[in-house]
Amino acid sequence: xxxxxxxxxxxxxxxxxxxxxxxxxxxxxxxxxxxxxxxxxxxxxxxxxxxxxxxxxxxxxxxxxxxxxxxxxxxxxxxxxxxxxxxxxxxxxxxxxxxxxxxxxxxxxxxxxxxxxxxxxxxxxxxxxxxxxxxxxxxxxxxxxxxxxxxxxxxxxxxxxxxxxxxxxxxxxxxxxxxxxxxxxxxxxxxxxxxxxxxxxxxxxxxxxxxxxxxxxxxxxxxxxxxxxxxxxxxxxxxxxxxxxxxxxxxxxxxxxxxxxxxxxxxxxxxxxxxxxxxxxxxxxxxxxxxxxxxxxxxxxxxxxxxxxxxxxxxxxxxxxxxxxxxxxxxxxxxxxxxxxxxxxxxxxxxxxxxxxxxxxxxxxxxxxxxxxxxxxxxxxxxxxxxxxxxxxxxxxxxxxxxxxxxxxxxxxxxxxxxxxxxxxxxxxxxxxxxxxxxxxxxxxxxxxxxxxxxxxxxxxxxxxxxxxxxxxxxxxxxxxxxxxxxxxxxxxxxxxxxxxxxxxxxxxxxxxxxxxxxxxxxxxxxxxxxxxxxxxxxxxxxxxxxxxxxxxxxxxxxxxxxxxxxxxxxxxxx
Ligand SMILES: Cc1ncc(C[n+]2csc(CCOP(=O)(O)OP(=O)(O)O)c2C)c(N)n1
Ligand SMILES: [Mg+2]
Numbered sequence: 269x270x271x272x273x274x275x276x277x278x279x280x281x282x283x284x285x286x287x288x289x290x291x292x293x294x295x296x297x298x299x300x301x302x303x304x305x306x307x308x309x310x311x312x313x314x315x316x317x318x319x320x321x322x323x324x325x326x327x328x329x330x331x332x333x334x335x336x337x338x339x340x341x342x343x344x345x346x347x348x349x350x351x352x353x354x355x356x357x358x359x360x361x362x363x364x365x366x367x368x369x370x371x372x373x374x375x376x377x378x379x380x381x382x383x384x385x386x387x388x389x390x391x392x393x394x395x396x397x398x399x400x401x402x403x404x405x406x407x408x409x410x411x412x413x414x415x416x417x418x419x420x421x422x423x424x425x426x427x428x429x430x431x432x433x434x435x436x437x438x439x440x441x442x443x444x445x446x447x448x449x450x451x452x453x454x455x456x457x458x459x460x461x462x463x464x465x466x467x468x469x470x471x472x473x474x475x476x477x478x479x480x481x482x483x484x485x486x487x488x489x490x491x492x493x494x495x496x497x498x499x500x501x502x503x504x505x506x507x508x509x510x511x512x513x514x515x516x517x518x519x520x521x522x523x524x525x526x527x528x529x530x531x532x533x534x535x536x537x538x539x540x541x542x543x544x545x546x547x548x549x550x551x552x553x554x555x556x557x558x559x560x561x562x563x564x565x566x567x568x569x570x571x572x573x574x575x576x577x578x579x580x581x582x583x584x585x586x587x588x589x590x591x592x593x594x595x596x597x598x599x600x601x602x603x604x605x606x607x608x609x610x611x612x613x614x615x616x617x618x619x620x621x622x623x624x625x626x627x628x629x630x631x632x633x634x635x636x637x638x639x640x641x642x643x644x645x646x647x648x649x650x651x652x653x654x655x656x657x658x659x660x661x662x663x664x665x666x667x668x669x670x671x672x673x674x675x676x677x678x679x680x681x682x683x684x685x686x687x688x689x690x691x692x693x694x695x696x697x698x699x700x701x702x703x704x705x706x707x708x709x710x711x712x713x714x715x716x717x718x719x720x721x722x723x724x725x726x727x728x729x730x731x732x733x734x735x736x737x738x739x740x741x742x743x744x745x746x747x748x749x750x751x752x753x754x755x756x757x758x759x760x761x762x763x764x765x766x767x768x769x770x771x772x773x774x775x776x777x778x779x780x781x782x783x784x785x786x787x788x789x790x791x792x793x794x795x796x797x798x799x800x801x802x803x804x805x806x807x808x809x810x811x812x813x814x815x816x817x818x819x820x821x822x823x824x825x826x827x828x829x830x831x832x833x834x835x836x837x838x839x840x841x842x843x
Contacts, residue, residue, distance in 0.1 A: 286443075301323050328708035369496075372436055407422060468604060503606055673723070681831075707739070707749075723749045761824050
């Protein structure tokens, strides 16, 4: 048959439409793990010039997508196979939603007719129904001509309003469906203004300004929403022009340098109960802020109101009053809300009373002095403090480096000891206190920012994503992993009370050499038993930008149960 090229109809298919739709929307990276039915999608995406970063477990690919979303304000894409791969990615999707990170989990799925009749297909699962309660939105595309709409809806849902996780279900049959190329092209949507600004109402701004003006002991709390918003210079101006002391939540550290004179972080237990008006900027009054009440806030009993009035800046109109009364809700995107407040806080704004500022400074200086003494000690074996004294110096001299942090003691001590100097440099376990984000966050942070990444990992925390050291070596990423090895969960000293040979639930193999693990993949492994050895190894890792894993030996008795949140541990009445 004679078919000359000029009469042949050009066709496209589901695979190419997915890739074209993502690229059209400026998405050029996918975090994935291949298999049926998405293997060819990963190949074709790479061939089309996208970066396709493949992991050893989907949860880590999902965590990478989530933190890429946090760092870039574009939805991070995680691409998985059906049922088990989808489920492995789901924890990351739920965690992203909880933390308000924009991501899209795209999973291939098995044949609808068979799944719906439960006839036992390969990797059969009603994935859409399972994902729905765990994310912000969930969609399924059945026809190739709807791929453009499906991707557009997923992008809008992920980044608009309060960001979150979105699930997009793409059945296997969709990928091979063909369309003529022009129809396909015309079906794609380039999303215009995916995260529209939301301007706060003038009367809401006035209400907030009036309340703030009446304050005698004002306080600003910065949450990770404030870090996400990338309104860094307005937030800094609001704090500096108003003279109000501020407290950064964990991932808001560095929005202003932690060494800023208005930081009240080292006087947290003083400012929370004493403040009379508190401005929450992208911070929710969840468990991390003791729900805005109780003894932490000066309340008489565990659930009693401490007497503070709150101004809450949040993009979600449903957030205020979730835990305590909010007298001045300021609803809108954080950038617009902060700039509206800033306009009112002009040059003749009254500075907070000096008694308030000097009382804070006094506590702060005392606590910083005490910490300095502890950090200067050099005990054998090394403990969290002497090891973190090194990490603290390294971050100080490398303020652009990104610090990933998980564990219990390894988390809590790092958060309070290691100062951050720039916005969005600290990435950690977030709202859930989830273990397992470590290596996924490292991979994505290195790729989307190009900066050196330093991970401080509890030995237990590291285990959740440890196999991704191969991924880090495979992509040759500038990641330096420091494992605080105290032989276990919280501590390495627990013993089996029965005297039998099973180790205690929290204990690991003593003296494990995690540094050997990365050597299997050509990375640099270092065993560090002293602060000097740790310092040399970290400096060398940063100089070389080689994938490095440092096994930092920590006194196995140095930690406490659950780190700083021992009080959340239910204790038995009957011992
Ligand atoms: C997914 C998940 N599983 C379990 C936990 C409970 N948990 C909290 S911290 C932690 C590990 C703490 O040990 P490690 O990382 O070694 O830190 P250390 O306190 O010893 O420094 C665990 C298992 C969790 N937070 N998340
Ligand atoms: Mg440990």
